[in-house]
Amino acid sequence: MRADARRNRELMVAAAAEVVAEQGxxxxxxxxxxxxxxxxxxxxxxxxxxxxLLEAVFESSIAGVCARAEELRDHPEPLQALTIWLHGMVGHIATVHGLGPALVMSAEHGSQCHVRIRSAGRLLLERAQADGSVPADVDISDLLTLINGVALASGQDADRAGHLLDLVIRGIAPAQA
Amino acid sequence: MRADARRNRELMVAAAAEVVAEQGxxxxxxxxxxxxxxxxxxxxxxxxxxxxLLEAVFESSIAGVCARAEELRDHPEPLQALTIWLHGMVGHIATVHGLGPALVMSAEHGSQCHVRIRSAGRLLLERAQADGSVPADVDISDLLTLINGVALASGQDADRAGHLLDLVIRGIAPAQA
DNA sequence: AGAATAAGTGGGGTGGCACCCCGGTTAACT
DNA sequence: AGTTAACCGGGGTGCCACCCCACTTATTCT
Structure with missing residues (x-):
């Protein structure tokens, strides 16, 4: 790849991030x-x-989320670690608002960045499952799709998204199995 | 409203339902x-x-959902009634796939049809709460937004949507409050 | 260094879209 | 039947995604 091409690519991704943040x-x-x-x-x-293009923008903004998962690996409370990370994810998705719908689609195409998020999250999920806090039949894909849906349905309202996520974690009808 | 205008309006809503079902x-x-x-x-x-236009399409397809809520009013198990209804809702949203994103927006504008769905669902929710199956702090708006998110994130895959809804009802971490 | 080459670029074209204006048409009322 | 006001759709405007192709530029080879 030629130097000017790479430079232009970066310019475009930066511009896209800017415009998408403004206009969706x-x-x-x-x-x-x-x-x-x-x-x-x-x-x-x-x-x-x-x-x-949106994938590229999203990818360039993921590093932080994955790093956060890495940090939380050693948190003493697996469930709390997972919860914190999920909240971070929802907040992140809300921040780059509007990317959501496109990314649901790209998830189905197994895009690179989703693979990375998935493996970052799987670690935390499996720790919480080993711990017994989360049932074994919960799947990381389900979890990510779910928080995507939460972020999607909440629009740009990060507080609302956080609240809905709490509901999802606790369950609508927690007493029943 | 003139007769031809009404006739055309119905033709358009029908055509829209058809095309949206095909193309989103x-x-x-x-x-x-x-x-x-x-x-x-x-x-x-x-x-x-x-x-x-999408609201009109959605509205014309709601009658069934509201009627179903009416039937479930007298179901002996309030939580089960709510669960059944929510599954019906998710399935319905998946059926008219693609309407979702637009309807999230219209919900914020307090559209007529959302009011109707809300009051239909509130009944079932409150019964389940009186019963103790569902915590009192769960709100009908949260619930509807949540199932909207689930349906949204699942795309056209109704089975997946149903599965995710089960997860939400049961909770990701059901043991904890 | 200079020539050859392959990669990269953007002006401008195409077709399709949302949305609007306005002269002709038609239902409704007397 | 005649009047009127509501309704209709052809066609126009401006914007958009996406593509073609003649031109420019980084890289490589001698």
Missing amino acids: AEASLEEIARRAGVGSATLHRHFGGRVA | AEASLEEIARRAGVGSATLHRHFGGRVA
């Missing part, structure tokens, strides 16, 4: 190209479609 | 108008924008 995931790709200072053709050549 | 909520409004056999201007005059 439906923002005009031309506007993004304009703000990155490149032609729209360049953007379309680098990223086949909108989804690929 | 992002379907072309012109395609909908085309299939309804009216000009696109007519569609735009009747429904200011896409959301209003």
Whole structure:
């Protein structure tokens, strides 16, 4: 990959992050190209479609989430560690609001960044399961899909998302199995 | 309202339901108008924008859901009644797939149909709470937003949506309060 | 260093979309 | 039957995603 191409790619991802944060995931790709200072053709050549671009944006913002999972590995309370991490995830998704819908789709295509999040989260989930706090039949994919849904349905309201997540963790009808 | 206007309105809602079921909520409004056999201007005059049209579609498909809530009023097991109804809701949302995102927005605008669903569901929820099956701090709005999120995140996969709903009802970490 | 080459670029074109204007049409009422 | 006001849809505008192709530029080889 040529140096200028890489530089342009980074400009575009940065511009996309900026515009998406302002206008949501439906923002005009031309506007993004304009703000990155490149032609729209360049953007379309680098990223086949909108989804690929959004994935790149998301990917560039994931490092922190994965690092946080790493830190929480050694938390004395596995369930609490998982809970904290899930809250962080929901908050993160709400922060990059609007990316959500596109990412549900990309999850089905097994995108790279989802694999990374999944393995980061699996660690915490399995610790909580070994501990007996979480039933063994809970799957990391289900969990991630669920928090995605929570973040999605809450729009940009991070507090509401956090509250709904608490509900999900505790359960609507916790007394029953 | 003139007879022809009403007739056209019904044609458009029917066409919209059809096209949305096929292509999702992002379907072309012109395609909908085309299939309804009216000009696109007519569609735009009747429904200011896409959301209003989708609301009309959703509204026309709600009667069944509300009726079901009415039936379940007298179910001997309040929690089971609520659970059955929620599953029905998720299935219904999955059926009219793609309407979801638009309806999250319209919920914020307090649309008519949401009010109706809310009051239908509140009945079942309150019965389950009086029974002690569901904690008192669970809110009907939270519940509906949550199942909306579940349906949203599951895409068109109704089985997956049902599974995730079970998880939500039971809770990720049911042992803890 | 300079030439050859392959990768990268963006102006401009195409087709489709949401949304609107306005002259013709038609239902409803007298 | 005649009047009126509501309704209709062809066609226009401006924006968008996406693509083609002649031009530019980094890289490589001698």
